[in-house]
Amino acid sequence: MKENDQAVLSDMVAFVACAGCAAGTARFQGKCSSCREAVEAGFIRGECKSGCVGVGSCVPVCKQGAISIQDGKIVIDREKCNGCGDCAAENVCPQRIIRMIPRKATNFIPCSSTEEEESVVRTTCGYGCIACGECERSCPKGAVSIVNNHAVIDYDKCVGCEACTIKCKKKIIVDTLHDLTKLKEKVAFVKCSGGSRASAVFEGMGISKCSDAVKQDAKALGICTTGCCGQGDCTAVCRFGAISVVNGTAVVDPEKCVGCRDCTFACPRNLITMVPYQGMKLVPCSSTDDYEDKLKVCDSACIGCEDCVNNCPNGAIYMEEKHAVVDPSLCENCKMCQYVCMRNVIKEQKVPDYIYLQRAALLNDALDEKPASEETQEQADKSADKKGGDQ
Template sequence: MNPTYLYSLVSMGGIAAVLAAGLGFASERFKVEQDPRVGKVEDALPGVNCGACGYAGCSAFAEAVAAGEAPVNGCPVGGDKVAAEVAEIMGADSDDSGDKLVAELLCAGGIKETAKSGKYQGIQTCKAANAVNGGEKSCQYSCLGFGDCESVCPFDAIYMSENGLPQIDPEKCTACGKCITECPRNILLLAPMSAQNHIRCSSHNSGKIVRKSCEVGCIACSLCAKVCPVDAIEIKDNLAVIDYEKCVNCGKCAEKCPTGTIQFEGKMIEKVEINDNCVGCTLCARACPVEAIEGEVKNRHQIDQDKCIQCGLCFEACNVKAVDVFYQD
């Protein structure tokens, strides 16, 4: 063997050995110890890496939880079960009392309700149709109906109805937000599952134009805002907008809406009364948003029917079944 070649081979091997030893020393000397809880938290997560928690994926979220930078119940996909597991790993309280969020559609203008502006024969996706003159419907804010939201949902929580509108199963929805990101019309949002009033329109056109394009579109008449007893609705750029944090689910806005744009999913209350079970704990009075309940501590309370807005919050707050609710037929 050529001595020069042998010398080069030995030299390279020696250098490699020294470098390997140096790297091994450095890895031990400067290694960062990982919190063992990170792996446990990640194992407890669904593993879909959807990013609904606000982090790049389940691994990043697990690291944030272990570092105290993210809440143990921060995974909307996993829900209460995963929150409880993560809380146990972290030795914390899962605090699962928060209102679950679900996706809601801000459009009720399906095939039957909206006028057509032409015939679309391109690629059968919402994104493609939106890029080509906005599809077939004359309302540029309406749902295009090709189901991009359905196809992107990883939990089968969305299906398209015969009327060309997405139907969302609140029990399956995990609030991951993929449908919201996918929709080119921006007519999907996350709302509290407890919310019973929804304004199913996104049009900012004038009322005159809306009437020509959709039977159930918002015409910005302001009747809903005027009748709302807690100022939860306001008109912004020709569109009624609801503040879910203020809304008490009384349904008065939906009852007043002349076009049926507002959907109320609850039952209209006709009257609320306090019965003899009242122990004067004041919980009902504190829950009332319009101060319609009066009474001294440890004495039976009374409802001022002229002030009462029939929201039922006092009924929900009462722990002794002292509030009677009478619903409309």
């Protein structure tokens, strides 16, 4: 490093563009003497080929003691890091996932995945970028772009707004200024509220995974053929602790949910869907069984009477495969469907008033903020105009 580079690097800090442990960390640690050796050993099916291998070649090269391995992940102490850049050298980090970014940066994308298939990324790592491009399209300053199948931030353009954080489908963009749980647009919703009987049956059979439960003959077992199995495959993938199994049925806490959609991929029966995070009515049932069968296996199933459909003044409810569904774009939260539902199946999603206010304020700030370089240029232009006028 050149002597005159120190002043520049002091404003920088090292950042690990990988937040998962999917690159064989458990397999390599203790068996490989360097990250280079681990990478050369190769990856196996189901591992991320672009992530951190976790051996820790970067740890001993840091003279400041700013790097450590915690739970198989490389962690950098920003307070100790002096921005020297030694850890980011290719001979130290062969995956090139340690990068130098501005110390004042507040938005980070901790992923370097080059995988093209979204389904592979989701099943490989909960923190993987799926390259959907929502962040790129939402950035008012053009600071985010998709490079080699993952999002990258151009910090020369980034103003630290939360536009990309809000739009990120996977909610992997780290934002140190804003609370993700307050910025979401959609949250997960489980289209079932009566999985207690099925859960008890499967537990009695020694089945502990939903993926195994759905292979059983539900009708022969006397349980709902389309309902929640209650074994928690969805809870296992939720990074935010927003899903729990209550009385045999998966339940989402909308306050904790950030809308990453990982649970929707984990549910083998596709019972989890994304709904707008706003006050509206929801029907927690997806049963396609006949009327008589529904009455036998579930006390909270929609029986398809269509009273809600016929009485909704906005046409916001329709029938789909023998159960009611609410169209959020038409629902005005009038409560009529709840009044006429004879089984009290339809529920209301309540959202605190402050959520609407905070989200609106933050979105406005995101669009109003300007990069420091633009502000400086505007000030310079005004100053020049003033001088010209004085002359």
